[in-house]
Amino acid sequence: DIVMTQSPDSLAVSLGERATINCKSNKSVLYGSNKKTYLAWYQQKPGQPPKLLINWAFTREYGVPDRFSGSGSETDFTLTISSLQPEDVAVYYCQQYYGTPFTFGPGTKVEI
Amino acid sequence: QLQLQESGPGLVKPSETLSLTCKVSGASISGSTCYWGWIRQSPAKGLEWIGNFYYSGNTYYNASLKSRVAISVDASKNQFSLRLSYVTAADTAVYYCARQADDGSGTYYNPFDSWGQGTLVTVSS
Numbered sequence: 001d002i003v004m005t006q007s008p009d010s011l012a013v014s015l016g017e018r019a020t021i022n023c024k025s026n027k028s029v030l031y032g033s034n035k036k037t038y039l040a041w042y043q044q045k046p047g048q049p050p051k052l053l054i055n056w057a058f059t060r061e062y063g064v065p066d067r068f069s070g071s072g073s074e075t076d077f078t079l080t081i082s083s084l085q086p087e088d089v090a091v092y093y094c095q096q097y098y099g100t101p102f103t104f105g106p107g108t109k110v111e112i
Numbered sequence: 113q114l115q116l117q118e119s120g121p122g123l124v125k126p127s128e129t130l131s132l133t134c135k136v137s138g139a140s141i142s143g144s145t146c147y148w149g150w151i152r153q154s155p156a157k158g159l160e161w162i163g164n165f166y167y168s169g170n171t172y173y174n175a176s177l178k179s180r181v182a183i184s185v186d187a188s189k190n191q192f193s194l195r196l197s198y199v200t201a202a203d204t205a206v207y208y209c210a211r212q213a214d215d216g217s218g219t220y221y222n223p224f225d226s227w228g229q230g231t232l233v234t235v236s237s
């Protein structure tokens with residue numbers, strides 16, 4: 001299985017400041033033949049299901065604010081919230097869909 | 113607008129079978145080129161993929177659960193179901209049904225772009 005880890009476990013950021021979340025996989029999730037990176041980011045607020053924010057490592061879903069951005073390649077990835085807003089308080093998960101079983105990171109809690 | 117809604121008992125006794133249904137509205141499972149599946153979330157294991165299926169294709173399961181899990185589809189009702197047998201306390205979790213995005217590749221190597229609200233299942237006598 002591909003193991004996903006995230007750091008930090010939690011972080012507190014002031015409103016308007018940058019939040020950076022890291023995700024690592026123990027195997028590359030870049031598929032060589034199509035150059036696609038099989039990595040997604042989700043946001044989960046209390047009592048709600050995860051919401052897909054970013055797929056293919058850096059492509060924002062429709063309607064996701066552009067303050068959210070994804071970067072990285074192969075095994076090391078970052079989710080950046082450029083200017084934290086109150087509605088961004090949530091737990092963020094990375095997930096690989098390169099191979100089964102699909103696996104998720106343990107989550108990073110973002111607070112103000 | 114696509115909606116998924118899980119339903120089923122919130123309490124299951126140890127060694128019995130957990131059965132949940134996901135009702136899909138706003139899209140046709142049988143007419144879809146997407147994969148559909150189940151994911152669960154618990155404090156101990158976090159988010160865990162259970163399995164998925166393609167309506168006119170195969171069903172795939174997490175190997176860690178494969179001997180106990182079955183996913184089936186009822187196209188006439190536009191819903192699919194999860195059965196997990198011989199449950200223990202470790203199976204206590206919020207269970208989500210979800211759709212995997214369709215990138216046109218015809219594969220299940222896609223993220224989960226729509227989720228149900230989830231249903232809490234507790235395993236206890």
